Amino acid sequence: MSFLSVRNVSKYYGPVAAVDSFGLDVEKGEFISLLGPSGCGKTTTLQMVAGLVRPSAGTIMMGERDITHLPPPQRELGVVFQSYALFPHMTVAENVSFGLEMRKVAKAERDRRVKDILALVHLLALADRYPREMSGGQRQRVAIARALVINPPVLLLDEPLSNLDAQLREEMQFELRRIQQVVGITTIMVTHDQSEALSISDRVVVMEQGRITQVDTPYELYERPRNPFISSFVGKSNFLAATAEHHAGGATISIGNTGITFQANDRPKGKHVSVFIRPEKLRLTAPSEGQIEGTVTSRYFMGNQWLVSAKTPAGTLSVAVQNFGAPPPPIGEKVGLVWRNDDCRVLAAGAAE
Amino acid sequence: MSASVSAARPRMVVPSLLSAPATLFFIGLVLLPLALTVILSFNSYDYTAGIQSDLTVSNYLTVLQDEYYYSTFWRTLRLALITTVIAVVIGVPEAYILSNMRKPWRSIFLLVIIGPLLVSVVVRTFGWSMLLGKNGFVNGALAAVGIEPVQLLYTETAIVIGLAHIMLPFMVIPVWTVLQKLDPTVEAAALTLGASRFTALRRIVFPQAALGILSGSLIVFALSASSFAIPGLLGGRRLKMAATLVYDEFLIELNWPLGATIAIIVLLANLVIMLAYNRLIEQQAKRKLG
Amino acid sequence: MQRNGPVALIFHSLVVAFMLAPMVVVCLVAFTPENTLTMPWNSLSLRWFEAVFEHADFMASFWNSVRLALLSATISTFLAVPAALAITRYEFRGRDALNALFLSPLIIPHLVLGVAFLRLFSLMGATGSFAWLVATHAIVVSPYTLRLILASLTSMDRNAENAARTLGAGEWTVFCRITMPLLLPGISGGWLLAFINSFDELTMSIFVTSPSTVTLPVRMYMYASESIDPMMAAVSALMIAVATVTMIVLDRMFGLDRLLVGKG
Structure with a gap:
């Protein structure tokens, strides 16, 4: 029994299949990247796992539990959005604490957990800042902290690094992997950047036009691409x-x-x-x-x-x-x-x- | 990818519930009274018996044939058009000058130009009646340099001056908005390519601002043609425009059907202008896309 | 960025003078000690301001206008928030028509609306009712609240709401904790614009008010078209002062250019 299992999930917009029979088993603690050009359905797939988009067909299982039709609040997954989607009217600490409030965690414990997670992402000093007063990289860390503080079983990342400049992006890649390994959290990341996918994932899922074309470790993917598209898209x-x-x-x-x-x-x-x-x-x-x-x-x-x-x-x-x-x-x-x-x-x- | 959880709910129920109060309110207080007014404009009026419940086009014929009415319409159109031209001639260069200003001045003077929108039209018109009156300040200034006093108040000139003052912000706003979106380096590029300042304005800036000018012109024309306070206070009892005419018919002559007819004609003229404007905008958008 | 030349600056000064002239004159004349509309060259006096505050009709109209503007702006907000949510958040049949209906008071001349309301109320036997006057003002100012709320809804990052959902917030919590706080600037800006527009509305109101519900602009119009004495200037000066304060407040809170100019 795998930890997270996406079975034959499809999403149709009218007659158009944005995602076509997507199937993937994810093991606990794995870091999976969904890689593909824009419009390949990778973000839609992530949103279906997050519960933000309803699949037209297929099932999504968390262990023994069918979560296909659960609304997002009951999935309890951690999601980091491409735009970070920080609450602009709340401070960093308030942003991070929001999910804990929703879980009715007591104030003292909330403060402790917010503090711990902000320490993990090196943002403790900026807890009282507002998002608009922070740099892109810092906002990114807030978004990750906010998603992680609720101890979700799975972390979903939608193009988390695409809004950062090149140098910061490379730095954050390794930072992301470090945090993921410290927490030991199962992670699915959507990206169109092959080097990002290769450098930090355990396995890479390549998608083309709504379909999976190859699932492999970064090394295998690079050395044995299954078709010419993959060989030229990856490297x-x-x-x-x-x-x-x-x-x-x-x-x-x-x-x-x-x-x-x-x-x-x-x-x-x-x-x-x-x-x-x-x-x-x-x-x-x-x-x-x-x-x-x-x-x-x-x-x-x-x-x-x-x-x-x-x-x-x-x-x-x-x-x-x-x-x-x-x-x-x-x-x-x-x-x-x-x-x-x-x-x-x-x-x-x-x-x- | 914009689909959301809420889309999962029945599609029509939620939006219908959300918009129901406003929809009922607007149907009852916009569509219904307008329909009643249209009907009223087809009723005839008897000075002793009041409004009849028959249906006739005689009111429309009266408005089109009686010299008093059609000359008032003609004046309304003429003054609105003159006002529009003046608003373009003053408003467009002013918007350009504003957009060229440096940081604090730009917003300060934008406030000076559009801030008067927050002051009641009655107050501003009253100010003009003091300025333009027989013993007003304009004539005072003329007398000081030895020119005979002129009759300004209760003339068409006074109405146009008042209208231009009220309408200027409505011209500056759309043009300024368009100019804000223009890339200033484009004008600079024209200059580096050897265009004179004037040529750059005429060939580069002006065509890009054309849509803003057009939209400002239509707003100014529509508002001028239906304005009430300015002809009321600056035109006196004699110089009527469409709005003051309607007021007279309703509240002095008590010939409501005729007043309703004039109001409906004003409304139709407005709708035609707005539809034409929407068509233009759509065409513009198509040209940009294709 | 180009600089303005001397010709441009002279032109600009003339335009500014033109825009300010009537208001400056009104404010100066308001301080005259004379019985006629003259400049207070020799001495200043507050007698006409005192006259305003002692003039029962003007004060009644002023409070009437304030109540009217408060009520109609608030009602229009309560109508506009759910309507704006429906329009921006849902795809449904008739959405465009509904949007056009809600914004129609901007296109329909106030003159026509006034006539139409007068006809409706005379058939209903409701002429002179303050409650119905409030309703007409709510209609006229609704487009202002609706436009600002629509603008803040469309510019809002919907992923902030999605993020709250993934963190366990239910729909009601999302609305109260995320949507409403983010909408608040749009709502309050729209409310203030609605208030001002209701407070200043003349053309429609002149058809719908009765002697007991006369608003301040209608009272001033009547007064100015019959007699001219410096008390009118004093009232006008007071209104300019109120408008200036409102303008500064609006500008500080939202940026007046953004509020009046909108999103283009």
Whole structure:
């Protein structure tokens, strides 16, 4: 019996399915990210779990309890909204204490718990401020504290970091994970930022057009994306057109225009396939030493690495070169490209790019 | 994603209950009396027997054929139009000047311009009657520089001055609102591209403010055409406008059906203006979208 | 940001003078010791202010207007809050028509409303009733309260309410603890605007008031169109003073530009 179980939940707006047969089992203490482009139904899914949107079909179970039709106050879940939705007419302490008041917690205990939770999010000194007197990051912490203070079984986060600037966002990512682990709370976060999802989740649920397309650990998701959309949405990718000859042990893959063939364990359907490989799995060598030869067409300096594009018979490939101190070959220079065939994923051709 | 828990309840019941008191109130006290007035305008009137319960268009014919009535309508339209033009000529540049002011001055002078809205029309009109009267301050000032005193009070000029004063805020407000939303760097960009200040105003600022000017003009025209206190106090007993005419018919002549007819014509004219305005706004919105 | 040139500033000064002139003159003349409308060049006197306070009709009309404005602004608020909630929070048939109906007193000239009320009350035999006068004023000022409440409802972050629900608050608690406090500025601003508009209303009231329910603007209009003496200036000066105080209060609390200019 899993802790939170979302079974076949759908939401229709008229004939349009915003969420289509969403199914997911969440274990206690897990940190799950719902990842997808805007309009993929991830926020609607979260709102259905929170009870703010009624599912058109399906059930949501908390352990043995069916909560599908419970109104939000009785679900007792912690929700952090994208806009934070702080009560503008209440101080930080009053905001945080609101949920406890609703639970008729005695004043003394309320004060103690508010204090504890504000200490956890490092906001104790600002307890008497109003939301408008705080920075974005501080408001974010208030929203988290307000959701956590009621000891909810599950914490729901709707794009919690999207209103913060880049540097603060990275800082808050780890802060969020720290708080989640200190409290040990089961968490579902909605995000469209793949790096955010990869860095702090236990598992990532990728959604496209209302449907789940892959559920995996961040590492598996990155290394074995199930379709071209995911491989390009999560991280950067190179795609090479190839043909597959299927046989008993797997398939022999021939990359177009190159004469390169290799054995693949993946078994994509059909004869025409895409070979995809991450830029950081490619290396540059002398022209004669590579599996394939190419000419440098652009190079961008990213700080910790260079992103080099090379034109090859198989198409233009991006190569991530670690910044070891020496710049990579300049534009126009001939280079060789090397990779391990094991690092290639073979996917059914079609929707690639 | 805007659906909420409350949507779970029966769809019609809650909003109906919430809006029921206001709806009943407005049906009983807006729609019903208006309907009664429309009916009244088709009743005939007898100076000895009072209001008859027949149905006739004779009141409308009287208003359209009798010189006294149609000349009053004509004056009403003419003065409202002149007032509108004056309000545009003064109000639009003033709104622009206000929007160019620096921080404390801008809000202070905006208050000076729109604050008079909070002062009763009667008070402001009374002020003008003192200024424009035979021994008033305008004539006093003219006499001081050796000009013959002129008859201002109880002339159309006096009515237009009074109307312009009352209406100016209604022109400044919509234009100022539009100007506030404009990106000031756009005008600056026009200047860096070599446009003169005047060209930038004419080609960049003015077209963007056009909708505000239009909406201000319609409000000013509609309010001027139905204004009561100003022609009443500054036009004297002789110079009537539509509203004072209705007042006379109702409370002096006691010919209610004829008064109702004039009122209905004023209402129809107003509705036509407002509908035309809504159409314009919709077209504008469509053009912006597509 | 462009600066205003000298021509613009001269123009602006003239406009400001034009806007203030009648009110300044009224306030000055109110202090005249003479029996005619003259400037108090030589000496100031409060005799006309005293005359106002001793004038029973004016005082009766003043209190009448105050009561009328208090009642009608309050009634319009009680009508407007639920109506605004229905309009902003629910999708239902006839919503647009209802919205148009509630805002219609802004489009229908007060002259026409006055005539229509007079007709209705004469058929009902209710002419001269103070209660019905209150009802007519509630109608006329409702659009002001409704507009401000609608504006604060639409600009309110509905997730604040959702957040309260997820924290365990029931619908009634959400309304009392979250919705109402957030609506309060809109409600009080709308109430004040309604109060002022009722207090200043002339054109409609002149048709509906009877000798016993004459409001202050109607009384002043009657007085000004018959006789002109400095007492009228004194009353006007008092009203300007009240309006100025209200303006400052409104400006401090809400920002007058926001209140009068609205959301565009």
